Amino acid sequence: MRQGLSTDELRGLCDMDAGVLSPRIYCDESIYRMELDRLFGRAWLLLCPEQQIPEPGDWFNARVGADRVLVVRQRDGSIRGLLNQCRHRGNELARPDSGRAKAFTCSYHGWTYDLGGALRNVPHEDIVFPGGFDKSAWGCAAMAQVASYKGLVFGTWDPTAPPLPEYLGDAAWYLDTMLDRFDGGLALLGGVNKWVVKANWKIIAEQFVNDMLHPEQTHLSALVASIPPDADMTAMKLPTTGRQFTSPNGHGMGLWTDGPILDLTIGPNAKRYLMEDSYPAAVRRVGKARADVQAAHMNLFPTCVVLYGFNHIRVIHPVGLAESEIWTWQFAPAAAPEPLRREWATNTQRAFGAGGLFEADDSAVWAGIQRTLQGPMGRRFAFNAQMGDRVNQGPDPDYPGRVTNRAYSEVAARGFYHRWLEILTGPTWSDIDESAQARYADGVRQ
Known part of the structure; x- marks a missing residue:
């Protein structure tokens, strides 16, 4: 373990x-921490109904265990689950329950990510990173798998988790x-x-x-x-x-x-x-x-x-x-x-x-x-x-x-x-x- x-x-x-x-399973902090890591970090979890994000650019601010995830409709109609966290200093990228966007810009230092989570802009990049900066290495963390079942969007952090139909059984x-x-x-x-x-x-x-x-x-x-x-x-x-x-x-x-x-x-x-x-x-x-x-x-x-x-x-x-x-x-x-x-x-x-x-x-x-x-x-x-x-x-x-x-x-x-x-x-x-x-x-x- x-x-x-x-x-x-x-x-x-x-x-x-x-x-x-044992009643301890409901009131032991160490068990709760294990759940966040080993259960909510691996299981398939409902994120939202698809009707919550019908159009490209629509997003919903979901929870996955103790983490916040932006469920985002992509331009090709697919759906991604992005950790709602800027990779610079960890500020949340969006606060409301839902919305529509062309990009996500951090309200702290202005780092901007596209709908797929790729980092696209860093203000004053040539000044703050005079030696160059590989933006491709600093995109949003993303859920390993996101899938829909008849209008319900599910996601998991675990790339080795069974496919959603198998998980539902x-x-x-x-x-x-x-x-x-x-x-x-x-x-x-x-x-x-x-x-x-x-x-x-x-x-x-x-x-x-x-x-x-x-x-x-x-x-x-x-x-x-x-x-x-x-x-x-x-x-x-x-x-x-x-x-x-x-x-x-x-x-x-x-x-x-x-x-x-x-x-x-x-x-x-x-x-x-x-x-x-x-x-x-x-x-x-x-x-x-x-x-x-x-x-x-x-x-x-x-x-x-x-x-x-x-x-x-x-x-x-x-x-x-x-x-x-x-x-x-x-x-x-x-x-x-x-x-x-x-x-x-x-x-x-x-x-x-x-x-x-x-x-x-x-x-x-x-x-x-x-x-x-x-x-x-x-x-x-x-x-x-x-x-x-x-x-x-x-x-x-x-x-x-x-x-x-x-x-x-x-x-x-x-x-x-x-x-x-x-x-x-x-x-x-x-x-x-x-x-x-x-x-x-x-x-x-x-």
Whole structure:
């Protein structure tokens, strides 16, 4: 190991074969530093939707772990990810969330870079470098790989990381449930929304990997507040059936095909469009199994969250050991009538926006977990991650990958932490993937 804890120490803190987690993984500075280097420095991470940068010269100021990256549409239509840092004295090249430029000029000493990151101009170059200066050696640092998947831009610093389709694996099939469902595709509504939660990033990500159990407790007041006055209360029972998907690559999701979740969030008009008006097209485009998905939550390892039915995508950015910044984008079916698109987005923001009913509930829990870790006793006792049958999973006749037909399970959470451990301890991607394939060979180790 280059820094931080040894492999044996990390395995002692994260034993997913036993389903036991040490609270230390959420509050140890040395582990956080390892994550920034070995996980966020190697994994594929969502940078932004392509609709955020439609034209050459458009750029978006993204986060990759603790680093800032300019996602820039090139003149030929390709996309690059440039470290938002001048090579002279390290000043950021752009401060706003997004914009359009012909070049990037540092506001400190005026070094200017083109859209591809090449250094093009140094003020008074002949005076300050009288012996000559090789500008080609001082361009912006760039992400090793940038690729799009159906309108979502991902990047990685690691040139040896597997190609994006391989990294997504079976999760791409589930991702298409939202991205391919509608004729005309999805339209981005507005830009990025951001807020801060005082919690370690893994606490937040884990919920979207697998936690289908918490709504009946955490969101009880929000659910009650969302019930229309004239609603039939007998139809408001939360579903206890569903499926969970887990991937050797650490991705995971939970999905429902029944229940009142959408009625209480996006509203009856949007649900009618989703499950009735656009349903025949969805069956044609993605098949009946995916068209029947009413609502789902998914986390693409490590930090990209997709909320199906709500058309809501977010990234969880670590900005410190015990603090995360959530960035969200809201979409709506491009072919839907404009009033319905706005209603859909408004209702989703009412539930999952910065001040949303459900988001406020979740944020309080996430921050509450982090607060319990401030004292020595709160860090001493292990957490349980054993829920769910380890044998009852995949193959499923309708859904690819490892699937369990039990909604209340921590199968996918164990897959998430298995992958977290493999990436922190694996010297190369070959080692990481070899470990994952061995783990999935018998289908029961989750």
